[in-house]
Amino acid sequence: MASNILIAVTGSISAYKIADVVSALTKQGHQVQCILSASAQQFITPLVLETLSGRPVKSDLFGADISGTEHIDLARWADVFVVAPATANVLAKLALGLADDLLTTVALATRAPMLIAPAMNTVMWEHPATQGHLQTLQQRGVGVIDPAAGTLACGEVGIGKLAPIPAIVAAIEAALVQPATDLAGTTVLITAGPTTSPIDAVRYITNHSTGRMGAAMAEEALRRGASVRYVLGMDKGVVRPVPPRDSASRFTLVEVQTAEEMAQAALGFLPQVNGVIATAAVLDYRVATPSTNKLKRASEAVALDMVPSVDVLGALKDAATSQWFLGFAAETDNVEANGRKKLEGKKLDFLFANPVARSGETSATGFSVPTNGGTLFRAGGEALALPVMNKTELAKRLWDLIA
DSSP, rough: OOEEEEEEEEGGGGGGGGGHHHHHHHHTTTTTEEEEEEEEEGHHHHHHHHHHHHHHHHHSSSSSTOTTHHHHHHHOOOOOEEEEEHHHHHHHHHHHTTSSSSSHHHHHHHSSOOOEEEOOOOOHHSSSHHHHHHHHHHTTTTTEOEEEEOOOOTTTEEEEOOOOOHHHHHHHHHHHHHHOOOTTTEEEEESSSSSEEESSSSOOOOOSOOOOOHHHHHHHHHHHTOOEEEEEEETOOOOOOOOOOOOOOGGGEEEOOOOHHHHHHHHHGGGSSSEEEOOOOOOEEEEEESSEEEEEOSOOOOOOEEEEEOOHEEEEEHOSOOOOOEEEEESSSOOOHHHHHHHTTTTTSEEEEEEOOTOOOOOSSTTTEEEEEEEEEETTTEEEEEEEHHHHHHHHHHHHHOO
């Protein structure tokens, strides 16, 4: 089905790549209207986008041939509004609700779903101000097409490259599709993030989990109409889910630190839910007797007495009545064998097993990365391999399979 797609281009070296986005969308039958910011015109000419879209590019808010309500007309015309590439400057303006040019005025006037595809230097991307603006926009329901990692225009290597063209096109297509409501009336419990174990008053043990996979599963469940009870292990860098528009009333979040706290909170929610998704990276061991004071430096080796921590997933399964269970297993070795063993040992309905990097290595799957891939095991069914993809897309695929 043809749709009206409004694409706003801002002043980034990657602006030229939007020509391919426009070309792909028009070949699929969509109507594409482009807006160029003043700085974007330093990187790509209006003629290129006009030729590919078949529509005159818009840039000015005022002019002899411009209607006083053109920004309103464009805002109402759009079925989806995309800002790509989105610079740090425009992210700040959008977050603050500034409206000093055509692009930002249309952004403030439209009720269409909004997508942003950031592109900038890694330091700018990681700056607390930029991340704060992104969080503000996400809380308003704006979709973010995550930038990629690689060699930047300045020669540095890091996160900040414009997302690949197919990823941008796919995100736009997804935004045009009405979300499924196959989970309406369902309540799910999701455990996510790491757990910690204190050593003394200031030190603790944890792992590399950020909770990003759990957040993606929660956001997709909310998008499909479910209610979500979310128990999140907290540590530095942990990602909280951002409920999609109009779903906040169906979302409850409890923050915990230890495995024991996670088990207590999760068991409290269990009678309310239809199913359990256990993405949390729970520590298998805890310090037996943490010091209430700060331990002082010693010249000799210090031994920590470690004992098994509570098995959160096992405790939930033991207490379950009719709930279904999806577990997650992060493995460095023998991923499929260990995944199948956990599925059968804990008597789960589903288990997703993925490889994680060994110490000193890096991986496109697992902790602290935006992508994941692995194998979905089903009790009494065939295993299904899922390739590496963005965790948001993986969450959609997993919900499609288990919903």
